[in-house]
Each structure stands twice: as structure tokens, then as C-alpha cells.
Amino acid sequence: MTVKAFDPAAHGLAMRNAGFWLDKTIDEFLVEAIRRAPDKAALVAYRSDRAEPTRMSYRELGDKVALAAGALRGLGVGRGDVVAVQVPNWWEFVVTSLACGRIGAVVNPLMPIFRERELEFMLEFAEAKVFVVPAMFRGFDHAAMAESLKRRLPSLQQILVVDGQGDNAFDRMLLQGSARVEAPAAAEAQGLDPAGLAVMMFTSGTTGSPKGVMHSCNTLLACNKALSGRFGLDTDDVLLACSPVGHMTGYAAVMVLGVYLGSTVVLQDVWEGKRGVAIMAAEGVTYTAASSPFLADICNAVAEGGPRPTRLRSFLCGGAQIPPVLIERAATELDLKVCSLWGMTESLSSTLTEPSRAADKSSSTDGRALDGVGIKVVDFDGKELPSGETGRLMVRGAQMSLGYYKRPDIPTYDAEGWFDTGDLAYMDSEGYIRINGRTKDVLIRGGENVPVVEIEALLYKHPAVMLAAIVGYPDERLGERACAFVELRPGASLDLAGVQAYMEACKVAKQYWPERVEVLAAVPRTPAGKIQKFRLRELLKEPAQSA
Numbered sequence: 001m002t003v004k005a006f007d008p009a010a011h012g013l014a015m016r017n018a019g020f021w022l023d024k025t026i027d028e029f030l031v032e033a034i035r036r037a038p039d040k041a042a043l044v045a046y047r048s049d050r051a052e053p054t055r056m057s058y059r060e061l062g063d064k065v066a067l068a069a070g071a072l073r074g075l076g077v078g079r080g081d082v083v084a085v086q087v088p089n090w091w092e093f094v095v096t097s098l099a100c101g102r103i104g105a106v107v108n109p110l111m112p113i114f115r116e117r118e119l120e121f122m123l124e125f126a127e128a129k130v131f132v133v134p135a136m137f138r139g140f141d142h143a144a145m146a147e148s149l150k151r152r153l154p155s156l157q158q159i160l161v162v163d164g165q166g167d168n169a170f171d172r173m174l175l176q177g178s179a180r181v182e183a184p185a186a187a188e189a190q191g192l193d194p195a196g197l198a199v200m201m202f203t204s205g206t207t208g209s210p211k212g213v214m215h216s217c218n219t220l221l222a223c224n225k226a227l228s229g230r231f232g233l234d235t236d237d238v239l240l241a242c243s244p245v246g247h248m249t250g251y252a253a254v255m256v257l258g259v260y261l262g263s264t265v266v267l268q269d270v271w272e273g274k275r276g277v278a279i280m281a282a283e284g285v286t287y288t289a290a291s292s293p294f295l296a297d298i299c300n301a302v303a304e305g306g307p308r309p310t311r312l313r314s315f316l317c318g319g320a321q322i323p324p325v326l327i328e329r330a331a332t333e334l335d336l337k338v339c340s341l342w343g344m345t346e347s348l349s350s351t352l353t354e355p356s357r358a359a360d361k362s363s364s365t366d367g368r369a370l371d372g373v374g375i376k377v378v379d380f381d382g383k384e385l386p387s388g389e390t391g392r393l394m395v396r397g398a399q400m401s402l403g404y405y406k407r408p409d410i411p412t413y414d415a416e417g418w419f420d421t422g423d424l425a426y427m428d429s430e431g432y433i434r435i436n437g438r439t440k441d442v443l444i445r446g447g448e449n450v451p452v453v454e455i456e457a458l459l460y461k462h463p464a465v466m467l468a469a470i471v472g473y474p475d476e477r478l479g480e481r482a483c484a485f486v487e488l489r490p491g492a493s494l495d496l497a498g499v500q501a502y503m504e505a506c507k508v509a510k511q512y513w514p515e516r517v518e519v520l521a522a523v524p525r526t527p528a529g530k531i532q533k534f535r536l537r538e539l540l541k542e543p544a545q546s547a
Contacts, residue, residue: 004415008402011417012195012218020372020398021218022225023194026259027065027101029221031183033262034062036235041264045091046279048270054091058262061095062183068099070179075158077129079104079191082200084128086110086119086146088137089245089267092162092170094255096132099174101217102181104192108200108212111246112137116145118210120152122202126212126405127155132170135163138270194218200405201248203345212405213345220252222398223348224260226370227253230354231314231339233287235262238311240288242268242276248345253289253316273297273306280309289316291529292326295338299329308334314355316341317362319529321435324363331359342366342435346419348399351375351433365432366425372398376418377427385426390436393425394418441533443472445480450512452482458506459484459499464492467523469531470514473540484514485536487523494519516540 015021033042038059045054056064077083083100085107087093093109100107108126110119112134123131131150133142146159162170194217202210228234239258243250245267258265266283268276277298279285288294295315302308312334318341330336337355340362344350351367361367369375377391378384385391396417403412413419424437436453443450452470459468467487472480484499496517503513524535 006413015398020222025194025217029260034058043091045267064095065098066180068174069102069181071174071177077105082106082108082126082128083130084108085132088112088269109246130158132160135161214402219399224257237263237286238284240266240285242271243290273301277301277306281307284311286311287314291319292322327363340366346401347395365434368431387429390426393421393423446478464494471536481515483516485518
């Protein structure tokens, strides 16, 4: 029997016919913003090591992009070549990314916290031709690290150093030449394909080696169109990028969204709540996207006397479930609507609670499908489940990635375009979903499923616990038993007896109790803050420390 394969051409045609794919490049939206309001502020870049921000109009941004594009082309960067950018939320990141788009190069954003171990794999795998780094950031010498990597990576031809003083200084290499690449009237004039590879971003690596997820201008702009539609954003909005632009939240849901709208993007390189609210108030920020700890910091900073950001009306919050008390605080103290979101590198922003339902849906769900996105919940045999029943979360639509870079062997989509997210979820009667586990988190003890997410949620409420994760370990009699990994609050202590006494007090069925406890100084996490359970499972192969 022949199994029908996914047809990318048919998918693209369907997305175009439905109006989700715009068949325009991000550069075309930059050109339109310059034409419409050349003197409008495009970027306001705040750095922790400088008192005043750098302000740049759309005209000035366009000039720098033209120069950088010409210089990159002069360095031998052509269509399809990878330019890796490990720059924090500085204007140089934005200029480099947009310059790559203008000449058809592929930008590979990298988180500033990556070090040689991660970077050597990523740069070698991507065959990056140019690597852009800061000279120093948060006390670390990125330039020295980059030079060390260059000696080991034959494909890496050029290091560019922001704030550098040598011949490879960013300004000297990209912005002081005479060669320019001006924007064509349309993508076709440059031979660019809005459906082709534009951005390659590595997954966080919660289950093993990172994979390079590929996105096009069409998929990124489909996300922007859907987000701006649900939030009601337009060119008059001011967007704050406080999440790293080396991650899809900061990159797609703020930076590219700002260019799409022709609005002002404010950059903050090192998050600190008190400075964050001062920036929001001073710049009139109306929208931002980040995880719930950022929101808690904003509420606390204002409560402690910081200026209230009176224009801030929308907060896109993803990465984990949002504590209800935090949503209530934001509403009462800031008059701010917090909208829950679910997404991933492969599918970008996929479900979102609209502002009008934030009060009753953001704490209990992770939103409903955005325009152009399909969502369903199925059992392990692929049968669609009714509302309220937990199963595998599947997603498809206009925002889906092009697949994994240099990994055509990894199955991505079924014949109908559905992607298995690896998340477990249920859907309510209105189409809102709630993530309640990972497929790989299923723990079966003695033939019975352990509700991993519920037990983790209880552990988070323990006064000694700062972070908690439950993973299974093999057992000859029961198949699996549960181990609780915990990161404790300063000065706190906790052992297995304490955890089990707490479970008993919470009236949890005894078969769900953790039967091993490991206290870690730091639970392993990805740069985006997600717990790496595969690493916890590796630790379980070692002798127990506190069982």
C-alpha cells in the first residue's frame, strides 16, 4: 500500500488562495514603511551599559540596511548562504537580519548565552559563512570565543564584532563602505522567493540535539498578520522587544512584527523590571511578548513605585501556564490584558487568547487557533478526540516551518499537513486548548498513567520548591516509577519523606507519589527556560543521591 506524502506545492497554493500567504518579503514591508513615514522612529535601542538609547528613523534604518547588504555581498555572501547572529537586543541585530533578507541570505539567530559547546555544533551544521558577535556582553568575551571557533570551522570565513576595535569591527566592515544594495520594487526584481528559506533557528533542545527549523517570509508574515489581527495592532503601536531576538518570541512576535506594521520597535538588551517599566512609560509602549516572569517583574516594579506604563494594553504571554493571580494583578494594577499563547519554533504563534476573553480564558487555557492555523487533539491511533479529553496536539497551516535544515530524513507532516507537536492537550467546547503534558512525559506506573503535570503543579506550590519536574525511571515490577527533580528556594530543604508527606496532605493518590527525589542546584534548562527532561533522564541512570 502506497502512503500519500505531504505536497508542499499544494499546501502553498492553498495558503495563497486563502490569503494567508502574502507572497512578499519582509524587505518589501520595510520599503513600504520608509515610503510611508521616513522620519518615523523605527528603532529605539536601550543598552544596559549606556545611559541613553540609540534612536533610528525608518530612513536611517533603510540606509544602514542598504550598506550592510552591499558589504555582505562584498564578503561573498550570496543567496542561501547562512549568516549567524549572536547579538543581543541591539540595533545591529536588526540591521544584519534585514540586510540578509535583502540579498537572499539566510539569517541564523543565536541566543547570547550559547557558548562554544553549543555554537560549534550549530555553526558547523549550518555551515555559517559569517558570524556576528558582540565584543563583550554581560562580562563575557564573545569576540575571543568566535575567533577560537573560526579556527576549527572551515566554512566560517568571517567574524564581525559589534563594538569591535579591529579590522573586523561591525561598523567598519558593514557600514563604512560605498557598495549598497537598494531595495527593488518587488521581490521578483531581486529574484527572491518569499516561500524560500529566510530564517533558520535551532530548536531549544529539550529532547536532544538541536534541530535547525526553517522558515520563509511567507510563514513569518502569516504569523504577523494573524497576531496583529487578533490584537488589533497597527502602525501607531509601539512594540517592546525584551525577550531575546535570538528566540522566536522576540524575533517573530516583536521584531519582524514591527517591520510588518511599520511601527516603532523598542529594544531592551538586559531585562530588569524597574528599568523595563521606565522604558515602557517613557516610550509609550503598547505591546510586548514575553514569559510570565517578565510580567511578574513588571507588576512588582510598578507596585514598588516604578512609573506605570499607561499605554501598555496587550501582553502576549507564552512558554508556560500563567498563574491566575498574575493575570488578576495585571488587570487591576496595570489595566493590562494578558493573552495566553501556545506556539513552538516549528509552528510560531499558533493559539492565542484574544484580549476580550483574557480575563476568563488566559488562566485556564492556552488560547484558540489563530487565523490560518488548524488545531486538533487525537488519541495515539490518530482518532480525533471530543472536547475535554486529553490527547496528542496536532497543528497545521500557514505558519508551519519548511522542515528541518539538512534533515529530510525526519518525518515532519502527514499527507494532510498535520504536525505532531509532541504536546498533550485537551480542547474545550469553544475551541480553546490547554497544554497538560508532553508525549514523552507520559509515565505509566503499574499500568496506570501518572498525571505528571498535575503532580508538578502541586510541587510548585510547596513553599520550599522553586522549580520541579517529574520523570519516569525503569522498574522491573511496575514498569516505571516517578522521580521528582526539584530546585529549592534559598535556605530551604526537602527530601523524599517531605515530598510524600506533602502529597498525603494534598490527598493525592499514593500511586502518583514520587518515589525518588533529586535536589539539584539548577535544573537543566534550555536558553528559553524550558526544562530539559532528556538530561534529567540521563541523571537517573546514575546512583540515587537522595531517595
